[in-house]
Amino acid sequence: MGYSAVNVDDVELGGRSGQVRFIRRALGVGAFGINWFELPPDAVGHEHDEVESGQEEVALVVRGSGRWLVSVGELKDEVLAREGTFLRFDPETVRAPVAGPEGMTFVTIGVRPGSYEPRGNF
Numbered sequence: 212m213g214y215s216a217v218n219v220d221d222v223e224l225g226g227r228s229g230q231v232r233f234i235r236r237a238l239g240v241g242a243f244g245i246n247w248f249e250l251p252p253d254a255v256g257h258e259h260d261e262v263e264s265g266q267e268e269v270a271l272v273v274r275g276s277g278r279w280l281v282s283v284g285e286l287k288d289e290v291l292a293r294e295g296t297f298l299r300f301d302p303e304t305v306r307a308p309v310a311g312p313e314g315m316t317f318v319t320i321g322v323r324p325g326s327y328e329p330r331g332n333f
Contacts, residue, residue, distance in 0.1 A: 215238045215239050216238075217234065217237045217238055219232055219234070219247050221237075222234060222237045222247070224249065226257075227257065228256075228257070230248055230249055230250055230251075230254070230256065231246050231247065231248050231249075232246065232247040232248075232249070233246055234246050234247050234318075242322070242326070243320055243321060243322035243326070244266065244319070244320065244321040244322065245318065245319070245320045245321075246318070246319050247316070247317075247318050248308070248316065248317050248318070248319065249314070249316050250275075250277065250308060250309075250310035250314055250315045250316070250317075251310065251314050252310055252311070252312050252313060252314045253309075253310055253311070253312060254309070254310045254314070255307060255308075255309050255310075256307055256308035256309070256310075257307065258280070258305060258306070258307035259305070259306070259307075260302065260303055260304060260305045260306070261300070261302040261303075261321060262302050262303050264302070264321070264323075265302050265323045265324075266302055266321035266322055266323055267299065267300065267301060267302060267321065267322065267323070267324045268299070268300045268302075268319055268320070268321040269297060269298065269299050269300075269319065269320050269321075270292075270297070270298045270300075270308070270317050270318070270319045271295075271296070271297050271317060271318045271319075271320075272292045272293060272294055272295065272296045272315060272316070272317045273294065273316050273317060273318060274294060274314070274315070274316035275293075275294065275310060275311060275313045275314045275315040275316055276291075276292060276293040276294065276310075276311040276313065276315060277291075277292055277308060277309050277310040277311040277315035278290060278291050278292060278308075278309050278311075279292060279298055279306050279307065279308050279309070280306065280307045280309060281300070281304060281305070281306050282304070282305045282306075283301070283303065283304050283305070292308075292315070292317075302324075
């Protein structure tokens with residue numbers, strides 16, 4: 212069939228700390244990664260980079276707020292995020308989400324740079 216659909220509530224929580232719903236797997240997506248993360252209040256998410264996969268990653272906060280701890284080499288930053296905030300990370304950027312007092316839910320999408328072919332002025 213030419214499509215797939217899933218409600219996030221129908222995808223079990225998993226991952227190393229039970230905070231991620233593997234949406235890519237549930238939908239059968241083969242072109243990019245997409246996952247749903249639910250961090251409880253004041254929780255620190257997994258610190259990582261995507262050097263091994265080579266993926267550029269975008270995170271979109273859909274509920275709650277918090278911040279990302281970000282570092283590239285010696286440079287360190289803290290980026291505040293609330294509902295509607297998009298963040299983009301190069302593969303070598305080390306990042307860790309940290310939920311605020313009400314928790315934070317976000318979606319990440321990842322793909323290797325150069326995979327997208329722009330059409331028109333989009």
